[in-house]
Amino acid sequence: MQTQTILLIITAFIIALIVAFYQYLYRAKNRQRKSLFFAFLRFLSVFALLVLLINPTFKKNTYFLEKPTLVVAVDNSASIKHLEQDQNVVQFIDKIKNSDKLKERFDVNYYSFAEDLNDSLSLSFDQKQTNIAKVLEDIDQIYKNAVAPILLITDGNQTYGRDYQFSSNRFKQQVFPVITGDSTIMTDTKIQQLNVNRYAYLKNRFPVEAILTYSGDQNINTRFEIRSGNLTIYSKEISFSGEENSRIVNLTLPASSPGVVQYNARLVPVSNEKNTVNNNKAFAVEVLDQKTSVLVVSDIIHPDLGAIKKSIESNERRNLTIAKPSEIVGIEDYQMIIIYQPNSRFTKLYEELNTLRKNYFTITGSKTDWIFLNRVQAKYTQEITRQTEYYLPRFNSNYGAFLFNDIGFQNYPPLIGTFGEIRINTNYDPLLYRTISNIETQEPLLLTIEQEGIREALLLGEGVWRWRAQNYLDEKNFESFDDFLGKIIQYLASSKRKSRLNTISESFYYGNSNIKIKAEYFTKNYEFDRRGNLRISIKNKETEAIQTIPMLLKNNSYDVDLSNLDAGNYDFTVTVIGENISKSGSFTVLEYDVEQQFLNADVTKLKQVATTTKGKPYYFNQNDSLINNLLADQRYQVIQKSKENVVSLIDWKYLLAIVILLLTIEWFARKYNGLI
Structure with missing residues (x-):
């Protein structure tokens, strides 16, 4: 208690004495023995009221026992059931729940997991993906300020995510894996991985790469084959041994008919093979029947022209012609036009584009005649400064005309464009923004416009050959840049007019991937409408x-x-x-269950996690040993803790009752003696 509070209480004591003395002794005409009793009551009541007003505080210590937490995390993925361990897992959990000694020593919290961590034990063993690394990180974060060893009941088979074996060195809590599944290495052949493009072009051949693996020590012979329907279109004999336990098969298949074509790759199982699910993999290819002719019109020679030609013609179904404005013949034969740095010599070209209502891609730069370009069209205008500027690209993740991902534009060199403000006089969708001298702006660098059914792309800078070169330096190939330019060409070459409702989906999905369908809904002015109420009906x-x-x-x-x-x-x-608008489509889901590709528990990784986190691995038949070791582990003790609470006197309700009682007794006593 503070000194100031003590002084106030002493003062209150003196004041109470003075009040009682003055009222019943000093002012009393006839002092009687009763006066001393009344003075005492008045002293107590006044003193109690003053103490309540001072409201002194007191420290109160309470003691309690804190148990360590035992986290029981159970793998709910389909691989547990596939390895026929689901009943063992349920029985093991029952033993943990029925252990009174564990309950007395620990606060036991139960979780299930697959892709994510769930705070319940609703076990179905049907989850399609497993991310053990994320689950362990989540548990470690939840109990970062507590003592909470983790009982991890799993087969250790992870389908995606970071390798938990190496990320476990950051975990604070000890992990005790309970290994589910057989650790015995059995003979098994499987298709480890199948690499194939999603698209192919009609009457071309597309590549397929199959990675085949073998577990065992015997020399075996099998056969790898690919079927389409009931027809075997590829077959090859494969041999494995204990030393040579993997094979890579490269082949090409013909794209003979348009549409989505499904295939089934199969590695014929050997006689004593237990798991044959991983010997089959389905895949599909969408065969496209289209040929795109592109015309590039330029009045100058520039490295960009060569880069654009190489990029566009990397797709065998596209060809590109470069011509000067005066050499153009048969413009109607081209699906789209690229106008490179236009000037007054392009007047006739613009007239033909307006007449034929062709889509086109305009690229401007230091040689562009903006006086002419401002006059020949009204969609955008550039301030005339006759100066140039370097513009770095910045990707717009909200771009909506077509699906596209950032290919690393932040690392690309700048383009050279005209210095000054660009004004866009119509609705547009920016794909790239300008960054000038490390200052991020909202001015577009690359944008698309759709007006009255005509599509145009506008790139406000020259030097895209440097982008293609940078893509090769970053990835040792040109694929990302070529795909970037190819999607713009595909968008502009399409003759489809914009509708108020568009759907975005793939022709087929693999069973182990996320199946997502998107839709875009626009107002009558073709502005994105966030007020829409959209529903999708799926029919098998x-x-x-x-x-x-x-x-x-x-x-x-x-x-x-x-x-x-x-x-x-x-x-x-x-x-x-609420609107008479709908859009239909179709897709195929190919069968593939990654959880059924596992034959054994991943004992090596689980043991490594236990070692790294200072835990210990166990099997189902060691449940008694596990419980005894946890109880005997000195790291997990019940701790007595104290909690200091600061209590105010005003919270003590009995003191107020005493004051009321004293005043009541005084009043009745005075009334009885005729003093009132």
């Missing part, structure tokens, strides 16, 4: 089952996640509620 073509799901607004599109769909062929229809 085989079972005729239909389900309707609302689509959620996310950034500049409406999304739906259909990752829970089984393999099969589906039709879908997106409908805008």
